[in-house]
Amino acid sequence: MAPEMSDVELAKSSKVLMVGAGGIGCELLKTLVLSGFEDIEMIDLDTIDVSNLNRQFLFRKRHVGMSKAKVARETVLKFRPDARIVAHHGNVKDSSFDVDFVRTFDVVLNGLDNLEARKHVNRLCLAAEVPLIESGTTGYLGQVTAHVRGRTACFECNPKPVPKSHPICTLRDTPDKPIHCVVYAADLLFPRLFSADPNAKSDLDEEDAVELSAFTRSPGESPESFAVRVYDYVFRTKIERLLAKEEMWADEKRKKPTPLPAFTELVPEGPTAAAHGTDGLNGDGNNSNNTMTSTACKALGLRDAHAAWTDADAARVFVSSFARIVARDESDGNHGTDKFDKDDALAVEFVAATAALRSANYGIERKSLFDAKGMAGNIVHAVATTNAIVGGLIVIEALKVLRQRKAGGDAGGVATPVPCAPCPYRYTFVKQHKSNSRLLEPMEPDPPNKSCVVCGAARVELVCDVESMTLGRLIDEVLKKKLGMNAPEVNAPETILYEQDDGLDDDEIEQYAKNCKSTLANLPAGGVRHNTALRVSDFTQKFEFDLIVTHRPGDEWDDEEDPDGYVLRGDSVSAESNENNAANGENNEENGAVAEDVDDCLIVDDEDEIKAATATAGTKRKRDDDDDDNDGGGRGDAKEIRIE
Amino acid sequence: MVGGRYDRQIRIWGEHGQKKLEESKVCLLNCGPTGCETVKNLVLGGIASFTLVDKDTVKPRDLGNNFMLSTTDVGESRAKAVAAHLKELNAAVVGSFIDEDPEDIVTDNPDFFHDFTIVIATQMPMRTLMALDSVCRKQNIIMIVMRSFGFIGTLRLCIREHVITDTNPGDNIHDLGLTQPWPELCNFVSQFELDTLDGVAFKGVPFIVLLLQACDKWRAEHDSKLPSNTREQAAFKHMLSAMRRTHDEENFQEALNAVRHVCKPKSLSPTLVKVLEELASKNLCQSTPIFWFKISGISAFLAKSGGMMPLVGSIPDMTCTTDCYVTLQRIYQEKAASDAKVVEHYVQEALVRAGRQRDEITADEVRTFCRYASNAAFLRWRPLALDSSLVREDKIKSTSQGAWDYPLSTLTYLVLVCASDAFFDRYGRLPGTAIDAVRGSKDDFIKLKTIADEILGDHNLNGHLLDNLICETVRGGGGELHAVASVLGAIGSQEIIKLVTKQFVPCEKTLIYNCVECTTMTC
Numbered sequence A: 001m002a003p004e005m006s007d008v009e010l011a012k013s014s015k016v017l018m019v020g021a022g023g024i025g026c027e028l029l030k031t032l033v034l035s036g037f038e039d040i041e042m043i044d045l046d047t048i049d050v051s052n053l054n055r056q057f058l059f060r061k062r063h064v065g066m067s068k069a070k071v072a073r074e075t076v077l078k079f080r081p082d083a084r085i086v087a088h089h090g091n092v093k094d095s096s097f098d099v100d101f102v103r104t105f106d107v108v109l110n111g112l113d114n115l116e117a118r119k120h121v122n123r124l125c126l127a128a129e130v131p132l133i134e135s136g137t138t139g140y141l142g143q144v145t146a147h148v149r150g151r152t153a154c155f156e157c158n159p160k161p162v163p164k165s166h167p168i169c170t171l172r173d174t175p176d177k178p179i180h181c182v183v184y185a186a187d188l189l190f191p192r193l194f195s196a197d198p199n200a201k202s203d204l205d206e207e208d209a210v211e212l213s214a215f216t217r218s219p220g221e222s223p224e225s226f227a228v229r230v231y232d233y234v235f236r237t238k239i240e241r242l243l244a245k246e247e248m249w250a251d252e253k254r255k256k257p258t259p260l261p262a263f264t265e266l267v268p269e270g271p272t273a274a275a276h277g278t279d280g281l282n283g284d285g286n287n288s289n290n291t292m293t294s295t296a297c298k299a300l301g302l303r304d305a306h307a308a309w310t311d312a313d314a315a316r317v318f319v320s321s322f323a324r325i326v327a328r329d330e331s332d333g334n335h336g337t338d339k340f341d342k343d344d345a346l347a348v349e350f351v352a353a354t355a356a357l358r359s360a361n362y363g364i365e366r367k368s369l370f371d372a373k374g375m376a377g378n379i380v381h382a383v384a385t386t387n388a389i390v391g392g393l394i395v396i397e398a399l400k401v402l403r404q405r406k407a408g409g410d411a412g413g414v415a416t417p418v419p420c421a422p423c424p425y426r427y428t429f430v431k432q433h434k435s436n437s438r439l440l441e442p443m444e445p446d447p448p449n450k451s452c453v454v455c456g457a458a459r460v461e462l463v464c465d466v467e468s469m470t471l472g473r474l475i476d477e478v479l480k481k482k483l484g485m486n487a488p489e490v491n492a493p494e495t496i497l498y499e500q501d502d503g504l505d506d507d508e509i510e511q512y513a514k515n516c517k518s519t520l521a522n523l524p525a526g527g528v529r530h531n532t533a534l535r536v537s538d539f540t541q542k543f544e545f546d547l548i549v550t551h552r553p554g555d556e557w558d559d560e561e562d563p564d565g566y567v568l569r570g571d572s573v574s575a576e577s578n579e580n581n582a583a584n585g586e587n588n589e590e591n592g593a594v595a596e597d598v599d600d601c602l603i604v605d606d607e608d609e610i611k612a613a614t615a616t617a618g619t620k621r622k623r624d625d626d627d628d629d630n631d632g633g634g635r636g637d638a639k640e641i642r643i644e
Numbered sequence B: 001m002v003g004g005r006y007d008r009q010i011r012i013w014g015e016h017g018q019k020k021l022e023e024s025k026v027c028l029l030n031c032g033p034t035g036c037e038t039v040k041n042l043v044l045g046g047i048a049s050f051t052l053v054d055k056d057t058v059k060p061r062d063l064g065n066n067f068m069l070s071t072t073d074v075g076e077s078r079a080k081a082v083a084a085h086l087k088e089l090n091a092a093v094v095g096s097f098i099d100e101d102p103e104d105i106v107t108d109n110p111d112f113f114h115d116f117t118i119v120i121a122t123q124m125p126m127r128t129l130m131a132l133d134s135v136c137r138k139q140n141i142i143m144i145v146m147r148s149f150g151f152i153g154t155l156r157l158c159i160r161e162h163v164i165t166d167t168n169p170g171d172n173i174h175d176l177g178l179t180q181p182w183p184e185l186c187n188f189v190s191q192f193e194l195d196t197l198d199g200v201a202f203k204g205v206p207f208i209v210l211l212l213q214a215c216d217k218w219r220a221e222h223d224s225k226l227p228s229n230t231r232e233q234a235a236f237k238h239m240l241s242a243m244r245r246t247h248d249e250e251n252f253q254e255a256l257n258a259v260r261h262v263c264k265p266k267s268l269s270p271t272l273v274k275v276l277e278e279l280a281s282k283n284l285c286q287s288t289p290i291f292w293f294k295i296s297g298i299s300a301f302l303a304k305s306g307g308m309m310p311l312v313g314s315i316p317d318m319t320c321t322t323d324c325y326v327t328l329q330r331i332y333q334e335k336a337a338s339d340a341k342v343v344e345h346y347v348q349e350a351l352v353r354a355g356r357q358r359d360e361i362t363a364d365e366v367r368t369f370c371r372y373a374s375n376a377a378f379l380r381w382r383p384l385a386l387d388s389s390l391v392r393e394d395k396i397k398s399t400s401q402g403a404w405d406y407p408l409s410t411l412t413y414l415v416l417v418c419a420s421d422a423f424f425d426r427y428g429r430l431p432g433t434a435i436d437a438v439r440g441s442k443d444d445f446i447k448l449k450t451i452a453d454e455i456l457g458d459h460n461l462n463g464h465l466l467d468n469l470i471c472e473t474v475r476g477g478g479g480e481l482h483a484v485a486s487v488l489g490a491i492g493s494q495e496i497i498k499l500v501t502k503q504f505v506p507c508e509k510t511l512i513y514n515c516v517e518c519t520t521m522t523c
């Protein structure tokens, strides 16, 4: 028997790709270098933010705003000048990181935040036959999983629950949870008021034409008068009108809202004083900088970000932050602020105040500024310790995978599985250490799922109204967003409907643009109708499948049940729209539906929850070590949730 | 601060937890990778200060496993070099170092440790650790012992006493206090005349009202008693169902699901029971931590209420009209406030009895405490000295024999760890760290195997450790693998944060981390 390579020799002779240089990435890079890895490439699109510094220890305050990948490399080189590290500041979905690029590596290590990118890397790794180690953390929870083509499940074999989207009518008329109020404030009201394009339509405009002016500033109107007018409209007039729609409240279970008092009643000192607080807002012709940078809370003396405001204080913050945003946009040359940004303090105040007032309308529990920010910005809890545990576990798992790969012949390729040999890989879950649970929970990986859309041979069914679903929406919402495709090509039986390629001629570009605007039924060559089979592929991901279209007329859809207006079915995509994921959905909501940060993701909850979740998540696994004293139950089953 | 450096972690442990972390003074003994990684994570989190104690200078081989050292540090004092790099991570943290042998300080100057909140002892022999344990114990300083060798890491907390207000239990079962409805709630309930309501209004009656009205009815028929056993509960449910008009009233379904709320008060959590037992054995005085005064308030409240905890004030979502819901919310919040007032009164009495200021604990603090009290916990770690003799012996004896082969059992690792400890104590170094590496490792193999066999013999256990395992241990030797150190250090810093913030439940036993199997075991 040939002598086994030591771990260091193994590391030395391997080339690794790291995707993500954030919370997990920093720890991972350090541990890779100190475990003997000498050939490392790393990709990250992000730049450094001050809130990264509590855990992304390769970055300093002076690096804020710079490329994570580049700074991480430089810092490590300062400590270990001989390490070979290539840093790419770019998007992993960029065409330069294609299958051929990935094939040059022995293993790919993911420390990524968003699901789309993770799906993309999964497909690249499958196509290139390079093993992938996936990871994620949130708060004290984390996980590391190994994905080896043909040997274990791929990252997408088990469907990932997607964040619940909230039906527009719930957000607009019948909210009943704090998250509804926050999403209303951040995603509906904020862009409607502050977008640079005054004609931008929004879901708030589906009303009488006379009300369209409600959200538009009149010529010569002061910022605070405009703010008060919106206050009176949103929290009073609109609510009164809703109450007048009796059919809406016929269902007694629905809690009726109450209009708030008029602004001047609630805030006796009046709008101007409220807007200015203790500092000047517009100055007197002499606009000093500090009036622009000061926040509403500072001006109003509301120091505690964790306190729930009274109605009056919420109204003050509403008008004050509102007026400040308007004044700021004006001084910026009216570029407007199109989208809520969690790092914009005024925007956060506006959203927190709106959500608080709306909660008062609907008798919903009120969230603090701090919580509202977390919910609106989809902020994930993150701490150095969990990332460090996960970073170490990734390296240990990578060494196992590399050892197997080398054993399979140096020519590369995946080791041929030896029948009956125990699977050497592990999924490892990091949990909270409660009296009855272990901190680390290793599990046997799942086998590949034969009916996985990505690595198996499944067909996907799309149920929609072909008279209203456009090809453009199908591409953007279904193929790109839900199925994580990068450059989809759509083929009808007789013709190409859409493709993305630099080499297209003008006629093709024009035709595809036209197709995108067309409903499915009106597409060329007879249209796409009930039971049409589309062939969908993505050459950048070496990924293709059949998409079967099932027609369901528009009047058969229920807004509440399927707010998207379509349903995807398929063995491995079905759970996405499945009610069974309610538990996951709620969990997501608590953390704000979509993770923003680098440390997010697939998580196994604590044991008590594990038991409760078996029925829903369906990913049953066996614990593979049976040897210690903590036999408190919860043996065996786990659920995966994605905080994404 | 919202959006600042600590924003993401404050979302886990709150501003109050962060404040405690920012008051922590950390002392690290020996600057190997395990210790450095531990302190690195704490510095990132924002502790007040760290002090590093190490007698060595930086050797080239240190660069192979310790990221807190760079090539230019070779030949420098190890404590000084690491301190400089750690300070880079967070300007708000004060750092210092001492070029001395930690073992000498433990023997010659034990008072040195009194200044610290936390002492992290890494790669130290057991006899020194036992001495340090008794020093820290006297001052109630948090001590954490970590050692990494080869593919194994061990971690052990040593604290005299630890109380946790917020254990983050995760479950969110509302205590509705329905076994003892109070006048305001009763008034609200009696406003509903179910017979007079139309169908829609009937479906909008909160389940709490349905339950309490059913209770009145039951009491009238059963000698003023509530349903106690399962048979009576079933009969009660039957009675409740009979009040329905149709079978799709969701409020009735909610009421049926909540019947247990009226039958008996929510039982106290085992952790709180342990806290109350501990309170009973305590004599509150000038030096008693305020936690115990708060708990004494809760205890007095329980005595008066017949076992019902002060209400938290929140109610679950339910099928009812907004008006009803808002009114109920108000009734519960007012009750929670008045319960907290009662607790506050008892707390003040206890403070006065102990000769302390009546207002030492604010009303706000009492209110917050009432919210978490039902899951409060109390932990105590036995002295290390007991670990190495009595308890281990007991543990080994009580564990079944065999299981020496793969997959390795906890017992195997326990014997291995004990043997390594004994080796360290006997030879003053870890196995595999002999100066002459080639001959030394052969020697060490025999020495370690002999010690392991002695331990097995002492405990009348048959069989022996696999040669492979002993070989691995010697090969890994004193060399701390960075991946192991990094994971162990991260676990260590996480346990420290749990202790300092007094949130979440820390590990009560010795934790063994095995990097090959990706497992943690406790014993």
Ligand SMILES: [Zn+2]
Residues within 6 Å of the ligand: A153, A154, A155, A156, A157, A158, A448, A449, A452, A453, A454, A455, A456
């Ligand atoms: Zn798959």
